[in-house]
Amino acid sequence: MSVFLDNAATSFPKPEAVYRAMDSMMREVGVAPGRGSYSQAIAAARLVFDARRALAAFFGVADSSRLVFTHSATESLNLAVSGLLKPGDHVVSTSMEHNALLRPLLLARSRGVEVSFVAAGRNGVVSAADVAAALRPTTRLVALAHASNVTGTVQPVAEIAREAKRCGALVLVDAAQTAGYLPIDVAELGIDLLAAPGHKGLFGPPGTGILAVAPGVDLDPLVVGGTGGNSGSGEQPTEMPERYESGTINTPGIAGLGAGVEFVRQTGIEAIRKKSGELTGQLLEGMRGIAGLQLYGTDAPERVGVISFTMEGKDPAIIGFQLDRSYDIAVRVGLQCAPDVHKTIGTYPAGTIRVSPGFFNTPEDIEHFLKALREL
Ligand SMILES: Cc1ncc(COP(=O)(O)O)c(C=O)c1O
Structure with a gap:
């Protein structure tokens, strides 16, 4: 029995409709959008337009042209950070960030941007009051993950965004662990820049991501080049989304992502959340009964289906190896x-074992995992 419990890295498997959409995009359309006026190119452009519109509607982005396709959440975060910040600007972030945001911020710091990291509590929750206390008149951006990829802890983003707005700062949210799992409406939550991968909770393939950019926010592009139009000019176009989509875009990936978000829409976030809650509950209950097993971040008020744990006296890397080799179970260590x-939760440098069930896991998968843990 092969069990995939690393959905926080990328969701697997994908809904059948995603495989079908990618296959037909490759076979029946198979060309770059916006690069010709022949009917095949128009069909490709239509497909990309439809996927963009579906994703924009899903996140409450009123103008779909402001939703940019990227290759990953990492690229989206790089575009947001390096496109927005100038030397002398100040950014507030947190101690709960993935390297996808942390490294662009540290690079910006090396180029003259000031960065403050607000420490989360031991349970992984960042307090809005602590973020407010770190704000300055020069704060241009508050940037944070919606939920942690280690503990699954969900941050009070709406509250933090309200504080940021009070001092005129923009809000960048890394929704890598929440897009497709929790309802996200950019206007309701006060998000100016929303970065998300296409390949996790939205069920697109690896190599897909999005960045939603609020009206009035202009970023320097990360990549410039051919956009299919206005070819006589040496200037990068100012029009959205072309400004940020130079080069031939990943049309098979976008076709798959379009089908993925449609799957989420049809299934319903509530049903997905319920399933995730049940599998996570089964995991937590089973793991609490295992002596010597320590769980992290479980007293946070809100969480997604990402659980980190350690086993007394055991190296997480060895446990991960044994789970794979002896039980055919995939987790991340x-x-x-x-x-x-x-460092925040006290598990540096060995780290933890992370288990993250997905929509297609079953209670039998979880039982197989719990049985393996008991044996180990
Ligand atoms: C919180 C968080 N941010 C960003 C990323 C990066 O996503 P991507 O692989 O799409 O670049 C991940 C992926 O693991 C993540 O968990």
Whole structure:
């Protein structure tokens, strides 16, 4: 029995409709959008337009042209951070960030941007009051993950955004662990820049991501080049989304992502959340009964289906190896690209074992995992 419990890295498997959409995009359309006026190119452009509109509607982005396709949440975060910040600007972030946001912020710091990291509590929750206390007149951006990829802890984003707005700062949210799992409406939550992967909770393939950019926010592009139009000009276009989508875009990936978000819409976030809550509940209950097993961040008021734990006297890397080799179970071990999170929860440098069920896991999968843990 093969069990995939690393959905926080990427969701697997994908809904059938995603495989079908990618296959037909490759076979029946198979060309770049916006690069010709022949009917095949128009069909490709239509498909990308439909996927963009579906994703914009899903996140409450009123103008779909302001939803940009990228290759990953990492690229989206790089575009937001390096496109917005100038030397002398100040950013507030947190101790709960993945390297996808942390490293762009540290790079910005090396180029003259000031960065403050607000420490989360031991349970992984960041307080809005602590963020408010770190704000300055020069704060241009508050940037944070919606939920931790280590503990699953959900941050009070709406409250933090209200504080940021009070001092005129923009809000960048890394929704890598929440897009497709929790309802996200950019206007309701006060998000100016929403970065998300396409390949986790939205069920698109690896190599897909999005960045939603609020009206009035202009970013320097990360990549410039051919956009299919206005070819006579040496200037990068100012029009959205072309400004940020140079080069031939990942049309098979976007076709898959469009089908993925449609699957989420049809299934319903509430049903997805309920399933995730049941599997996570089964995991937590089973794990609490295992002597010597320590769980992290479980007293946070809100969480997604990502659980980190350690086993007394055992190296997480060895447990991960044994789960794979002896039980055919895939989990992620170590620092999960988030060293500061482990410093916050007290598991640096060995890290934890992270288990993250997905929509297609069953209670039998979870039981297989719990049985393996008991044996180990
Ligand atoms: C919180 C968080 N941010 C960003 C990322 C990066 O996502 P991507 O692989 O799409 O670049 C991840 C992926 O693991 C993540 O968990």
